[in-house]
Amino acid sequence: MSALIAIRGLRKAYVMGDETVHALAGVDLDFQQGEFVAILGPSGSGKSTLMHILGFMDTPTEGSIVFDGQEVAKIEPDLRAWYRSNRVGFVFQSFNLLPRLTVLENVALPMLYRENSDPVANEAAATIALERVGMSHRLDHRPNQLSGGERQRVAIARAIVGSPSIIFADEPTGNLDVKNIDRILDLLGSLIKEGITVVLVTHDLAVAEKAHRVISMRAGLVQEDRTR
Amino acid sequence: MKLFDRIRPAILNGLRELQANKIRSLLSMSGIILGVASLVAMVTVVQGMVGNFRQFVDAMGGIEKITVTREQLPKEQEHLAELSEGITMRDVERIRKTVSLVDNISPEARVGSERLIVEGRETSTYVTGVTADYLPVAKRWVDPGFGRFISDLDVLNMNDVIVLGSAVVPELFGANVDPVGKVIKIRGRRFTVIGILNNIEGSGMQIRSANSRSSGGSWRWRNSGALIPVSTAQAKFIGNDRLSGLGLRIGDAELLRDAVEQTERTILAGHKGLRDFAITTNEQVLEDFRKTEAAFKLSLGGVAGISLFVGGIGIMNVMLASINERIREIGVRKAVGARGSDLFLQFLSEAAVISVIGGLIGLVVSMGIVALMNYILMQALPTGAVATLDWLIMVQGLAFSVVVGLVAGVYPALRAASLDPIEALRHE
Numbered sequence: 001m002s003a004l005i006a007i008r009g010l011r012k013a014y015v016m017g018d019e020t021v022h023a024l025a026g027v028d029l030d031f032q033q034g035e036f037v038a039i040l041g042p043s044g045s046g047k048s049t050l051m052h053i054l055g056f057m058d059t060p061t062e063g064s065i066v067f068d069g070q071e072v073a074k075i076e077p078d079l080r081a082w083y084r085s086n087r088v089g090f091v092f093q094s095f096n097l098l099p100r101l102t103v104l105e106n107v108a109l110p111m112l113y114r115e116n117s118d119p120v121a122n123e124a125a126a127t128i129a130l131e132r133v134g135m136s137h138r139l140d141h142r143p144n145q146l147s148g149g150e151r152q153r154v155a156i157a158r159a160i161v162g163s164p165s166i167i168f169a170d171e172p173t174g175n176l177d178v179k180n181i182d183r184i185l186d187l188l189g190s191l192i193k194e195g196i197t198v199v200l201v202t203h204d205l206a207v208a209e210k211a212h213r214v215i216s217m218r219a220g221l222v223q224e225d226r227t228r
Numbered sequence: 229m230k231l232f233d234r235i236r237p238a239i240l241n242g243l244r245e246l247q248a249n250k251i252r253s254l255l256s257m258s259g260i261i262l263g264v265a266s267l268v269a270m271v272t273v274v275q276g277m278v279g280n281f282r283q284f285v286d287a288m289g290g291i292e293k294i295t296v297t298r299e300q301l302p303k304e305q306e307h308l309a310e311l312s313e314g315i316t317m318r319d320v321e322r323i324r325k326t327v328s329l330v331d332n333i334s335p336e337a338r339v340g341s342e343r344l345i346v347e348g349r350e351t352s353t354y355v356t357g358v359t360a361d362y363l364p365v366a367k368r369w370v371d372p373g374f375g376r377f378i379s380d381l382d383v384l385n386m387n388d389v390i391v392l393g394s395a396v397v398p399e400l401f402g403a404n405v406d407p408v409g410k411v412i413k414i415r416g417r418r419f420t421v422i423g424i425l426n427n428i429e430g431s432g433m434q435i436r437s438a439n440s441r442s443s444g445g446s447w448r449w450r451n452s453g454a455l456i457p458v459s460t461a462q463a464k465f466i467g468n469d470r471l472s473g474l475g476l477r478i479g480d481a482e483l484l485r486d487a488v489e490q491t492e493r494t495i496l497a498g499h500k501g502l503r504d505f506a507i508t509t510n511e512q513v514l515e516d517f518r519k520t521e522a523a524f525k526l527s528l529g530g531v532a533g534i535s536l537f538v539g540g541i542g543i544m545n546v547m548l549a550s551i552n553e554r555i556r557e558i559g560v561r562k563a564v565g566a567r568g569s570d571l572f573l574q575f576l577s578e579a580a581v582i583s584v585i586g587g588l589i590g591l592v593v594s595m596g597i598v599a600l601m602n603y604i605l606m607q608a609l610p611t612g613a614v615a616t617l618d619w620l621i622m623v624q625g626l627a628f629s630v631v632v633g634l635v636a637g638v639y640p641a642l643r644a645a646s647l648d649p650i651e652a653l654r655h656e
């Protein structure tokens with residue numbers, strides 16, 4: 001079975017004056033469909049940089065990324081935007097919901113930027129996604145009327161609304177208490193059964209325990225890649 | 229259709245932003261509001277003045293009218309004064325024969341201010357000798373039921389008949405008396421009233437005026453005066469065959485200059501080269517007015533242009549501030565799949581929404597300004613410039629504000645579109 005994502009020789013360098021920071025110093029990784037992967041590593045090891053590049057929000061300095069058989073390392077911004085709204089979902093530590101929009105509108109947002117976007121269909125998709133995260137009783141609330149755990153569930157609903165192949169979650173539980181952490185992890189774990197790949201970054205070993213595969217990073221390189 | 233699908237949510241979003249920042253939005257609109265209001269109000273008032281002036285020129289006989297008057301001989305011809313015969317009916321005949329551009333010639337012999345007497349009453353008014361051609365040249369008429377005008381036969385027979393201006397009638401006969409057939413004495417001669425000229429204010433001319441007080445002052449002369457056959461005036465009052473002037477009407481205003489030239493040459497030839505006459509037209513008046521109008525439009529347009537420019541800067545300013553506040557929002561939208569063009573459209577629509585709403589408020593304000601200007605102009609001008617808001621001007625004013633809003637929104641929208649999603653999301 002060919003990998004959903006195949007990364008070879010991925011580098012990302014930031015030039016700061018005379019100094020060059022190698023956030024990613026040559027990463028080779030494969031992600032299979034339906035995998036639940038946790039990425040661990042000390043601060044500054046390049047976890048977020050990798051997620052941003054894989055999430056089509058940033059471009060690598062060097063290397064190749066084959067996504068679903070397509071080379072995507074150096075594609076145009078508009079095509080990257082297409083991948084973001086059609087093929088991948090992103091969950092942030094700080095939720096990043098839009099405060100002026102309702103829960104329903106926040107979740108429907110990625111659908112808005114798809115071609116042939118239709119308000120009625122978008123709303124229906126958002127409603128279904130909110131049902132899946134158990135938030136269908138809060139459709140008309142604003143994000144600031146929700147608890148942190150609820151906000152992250154809404155953010156997950158937004159990430160899955162467009163039926164992506166893969167979800168990247170950068171420290172999704174970083175702002176949550178234990179009870180909510182479990183709930184969010186269960187939710188992410190349940191997505192795998194539908195064939196969605198989940199990649200999450202965490203500092204919390206207990207969180208990493210839930211994943212089927214744990215990747216450790218250090219100084220922009222993969223130090224350990226362990227499948228249980 | 230597809231573009232509209234992308235714009236519609238952007239517009240809704242713009243409205244929501246406006247609602248969330250009401251005061252700031254209103255402040256940012258103030259320039260547009262003033263700009264549109266002044267633009268629409270000024271254009272309306274200037275148009276009103278132009279329209280009024282056209283009617284004024286029309287009442288003066290229009291631009292198809294040429295006036296020939298007696299004039300002192302110029303210095304170099306002064307010694308030939310003895311040879312001057314003045315303007316006579318012979319000039320009328322010559323012009324009629326040679327200047328085909330002229331449709332009607334109205335010879336006029338001013339008798340002067342005379343006392344008109346009926347039993348028990350009298351009034352003073354201007355008496356002028358004219359022919360039947362007076363009506364088409366002066367653009368006047370006798371309304372049905374108000375008698376008839378002086379005919380060619382009256383002129384031929386030197387009849388003692390008189391046509392009165394409508395304002396003279398009540399002074400001589402009181403209200404509700406039909407004066408036609410009644411007899412009036414002028415210097416002891418008995419004249420039979422045969423008709424009454426149309427009343428200008430009551431007619432379809434629609435010279436609107438400020439109030440009855442000033443209208444009485446400036447327009448009553450058009451309704452006063454009395455007309456008698458030119459031959460009667462010459463033979464029985466003036467005592468010679470001279471005319472005080474001619475009124476000529478030409479068919480085509482485009483040929484005014486040719487007509488003036490031909491008339492001048494014809495009269496000059498008949499007068500053996502003596503320049504004892506002057507030819508005037510309303511063209512110069514109109515020309516002067518056009519210049520005033522252009523100056524008006526230029527300066528008022530400048531005022532409106534500057535306020536719209538300032539309005540544009542206001543919008544740009546508020547858009548930039550708004551984008552600065554919403555960098556995270558831009559990052560989020562990009563992260564979930566928005567392209568640069570989506571955000572460009574979103575912020576451009578927001579600028580358009582601000583300018584449309586500002587423009588609409590400006591239109592409401594312009595209604596107030598026009599009402600105020602009308603009030604002031606009525607006090608100031610004898611003719612009273614009455615301006616009415618034209619929907620076409622309002623649409624243009626609104627279009628103007630939208631263009632300003634769009635132009636002002638382009639730079640902020642481009643900034644929003646070009647933001648890097650990662651950096652935008654990192655923004656606090």
Ligand SMILES: Nc1ncnc2c1ncn2[C@@H]1O[C@H](COP(=O)(O)OP(=O)(O)OP(=O)(O)O)[C@@H](O)[C@H]1O
Pocket residue numbers: 014016021022023041042043044045046047048049050
């Ligand atoms: N825009 C940038 N400009 C310069 N250096 C950057 C930039 N973004 C990241 N870096 C650097 O790249 C390295 C990797 O950063 P990254 O955010 O990927 O680390 P991380 O593993 O996610 O850390 P944390 O666990 O603290 O989130 C760091 O040394 C960071 O300082």
Ligand SMILES: [Mg+2]
Pocket residue numbers: 047048049170
């Ligand atoms: Mg990080």
